Amino acid sequence: MSEEQQGPRWGRWLVVGVLVAAGWGIVRGGGHPTDPVPSGAPSTSASADAGRAPGAADGPSASAAPTKPSKPSGxxxxxxxxxxVRRFAAEAGVNPQLLMAILxxxxxxxxDPELERAWQRGKPDASFGIANMHRAxxxxxxxxxPFASRQWEELPDDRGLAVQAAAWHLHDLAAQLPARVSAPLNHDELLALGYNAGxxxxxxxxxxxxVGAxxxxxxxxxxxxxxKSGTAVQ
Incomplete structure (x- = not known):
């Protein structure tokens, strides 16, 4: 699932971070309504009126309640x-140590959700969420x-969903492995390579x-x- 093989990693994220910061400056300065939403704003695309109480007044006298960040950050x-990891590994029948090691x-x-979305706007085939899962x-x-009704676009905002989807993807990869293999690799190593390379x-x-480089x-x-993954899931 990783995109690390497609050019320098942190340099690109630094550029994205600068762009997101610049967008935030524009919003604070009264930018165009279509500018990127600050990371502290709600993640939905609903209009600003959606959260207004019935009968609330319009105009300068209307007071807006402070919003709380709805996205994981930091x-x-x-x-x-x-x-x-333990919960969803058990649900999907996979090794929790493997799932944690993949994370x-x-x-x-x-x-950060805003950085991921900024990156995806310039690279539509990018992966989403802490498990770096592609849309397909x-x-x-x-x-x-259990998450059949959920959408790929939710992964940056819901890390639990990202872990659950990764666990079931490993389950599906395991179902494709033959009972006997002709490789000096164990079951978990093959699943990790399947997660990364398909x-x-x-x-x-x-x-x-x-195995290539x-x-x-x-x-x-x-x-x-x-x-350390084994220690984390104990």
Whole structure:
């Protein structure tokens, strides 16, 4: 699911952060209504009147109640989500340590919702949420699942949903693996490679195809994150 192989990572996120900050300055200065919404504003696209009490007056005398941030922001540590990892791993029948290690692998970029959406506007095929899930993977995973009515666009704002979708995606990948594999890789390693490189590549690796440099880099980071992932989900 990661996009790290498509050019310098943090440099691009720094540019996006500057653009988001610039947009916030425009909004505060009375910018155009279509400017990006500040990160502290509600995540819905409803009009400003939607939250107004019935009969509230228009004009300068109307007072607006302060809004609370509705989106996760600030420093992100996958270990903070150990509880939903355990819960949804059990729900989907996957190894919680594997699910946590994937969150660590996918934490290479900032997971602020506004930054993710700003990035996606310039890169429509970008992934969303703390598990870096692409739209096609999410839509293929959700039918018949507890989150079947949810939308991919909700992933940046609902980290629990992101964990749940990743858990069930791993479940679906596991269902595709043959009972016996011809590779020096264990079950969890193959699932991690499937999450990163897709089911087709996972099955090729299971048949004994040599893991390439990019997939090996993902696998190496999985190994680096494995011990702390196990500690986090205990």
């Amino acid at each position: 420093p992100y540590d996958p270990a903070d989500y150990a509880a939903p 660590y692998n996918e934490s290479y970029k900032p997971h 993977a999410f839509d293929d995973t959700k039918p018949g699942r 089911a087709g590549n996972m099955l090729a690796f299971a048949r004994g195809v040599k 990019q997939a090996q880099s993902y696998l190496d980071r999985l190994h680096d994150n494995w011990a």
